[in-house]
Amino acid sequence: MTARTARPSAPLTVADLRITGGRRQRERLIRAFFLGAAALSIVISVAIVFSLLGNALYFLINVDKGALATDGWFPRRDMYDIATIVAGTLVISSVAMVVATPLGLGAGIYLSEYAGPRVRKFLKPVLEILASIPSVVLGFFALTWISLNLVQPLTGAPLSNMAAAGLAVGILITPLVASISEDAMHAVPSYLREAAYGLGARKRTTSLKVVFPAAISGIVAALLLGVSRAIGETMIVSIAAGGTGGSLFQLNPFEPGQTMTAAMTALAIGSDSVRGAALTFESLFFVGMLLFLFTLALNLISDAFVRRVRRAY
């Protein structure tokens, strides 16, 4: 190391390095801006909770309690059956997880344990591109291709059905499940693999019986996050599940149904409400709060699992 830029005429003294006056003030101002930006996230969270809570409570206090348990979700007719939209959400998330669990975990295991660098370089961007496709596009695809070419020929379901929407939601969350589970398995230290090989285990035994169990916390976290995303997914369901005008209670995936999220878009664009009708505006926030609580619980649990992985290795 040679100090080429040192000027011989004015040797630096401690006084030159001392942070004084304007320099100190600028430091303080900039720090305050950064602190403000960071604190903004707390403000946003508080704002979300308050905006949901106020209107949701108003709805709960003023709604006729009998309207919360009727035959279906028809806000226009003052029928706010919560079971209908929760059931629809569960049906679609279940179909989605039936697709995303094998596809996402399969892709994750392959990328982490089997893929060589060249295969990886080609296949990883495929997942990234799939992840970047907006859900409104997948919704259109669900309605015009998945329903028409996969669901209808096999089951004779109507064009709008929950199965087609669920399949598309599954495709949407596959990249998420794949990338988180891949990270979890990648974090498993290689000495575990080497120990297994040293005992004469095959690649398949090592992957499934050593690496997979060692990464199980992260894999559970990936699946929980997937469920959380599936529950919150809106546009696919709004376009393809067929609940725009409200829906009767429905557990059959090959029928149209209504989810919490699709109920909200239907209310917002007005296909489900009469202008000025009693409680439709507030019901929107009530459903939003249900959705917020469901996804928050799932996210917190999955966060706890992720932290367990980090502690383990």
Place this chain on the structure above:
Amino acid sequence: MATGANVLSTREAVERRLHAGGGDPRGLVLQAALLLSLLIALGVLVILIGDILVRAIPVFAERPLDFLTSPLSSRPARAGILQGILGSVLLMAFVAALALPLGIGAAVYLEEYARDTWAARLIRTNIRNLAGVPSIVYGLLGLALFVSTLGLGKSAIAGGLTLAVLVLPIVVITTSEALRAVPNSIREAALGVGATRWEMIRSHVLPYAAPGILTGTILSLARAFGETAPLLMVGAIAGTFSSGGIGDMLTGSYTALPTVVFNWAGYSQDEFRALTSAAIIVLLVVILLVNASAILLRNRYDRKW
């Protein structure tokens, strides 16, 4: 590696013994099944893009420019996506102007200033949770806060603010990752010659983290570009309306490209199916270009310390 016949036969013998004599057909089946899950994902991608491209051909063959420059219309032969494009550009300008400086600022605070206090941990946990809140819930926040309480109405300003809040946590998380990748020796070098914290951040940390920050923020903009649900909540028009200038949209009726797609997807006539597909192609071209440039940027400037 193993050239001598002796070595090879020993290895083979051991291998055969350990593998109970023979290969592992079930292992091959497993590997094929795992690969298949990735190939299915690839297949879906190909079918999706191919199918929508084929549907969009009539529109792009007959009036490629007219489609981009015409306003919305209920008559399919005249309908275009001009208002959707203008609206989306306007919304992205809001997101870039608000979410990027605030998100990067928050990340700089958390990574460069904050000590490991309960307050910093609370903010970190909070941001992770915000990133997991469904986008439609941000729409409700926008509806209650920006549209009603602040009185912005169903305007592009309210929509832009809502999208900015939505991508803020993502910008913070990706920027934090980029900052964490800068090794401490770089910081110590700056502090060692007498730089203040901000001078160190500006002259050393940010330049080294810039490619990572840029990639992350570009991707979050692409995410905001495709968001539909929150815009429906805060009143982006899912229908046809006449005005179209950027000035009108700031205070009044506006729409965005994904909202147009959603609206058109609701019509089952073949003409509208073609229009929807064409609008989706425009949407996808933008998003894929943005993503590709982000990935190129990452590969080009990826630095190993």
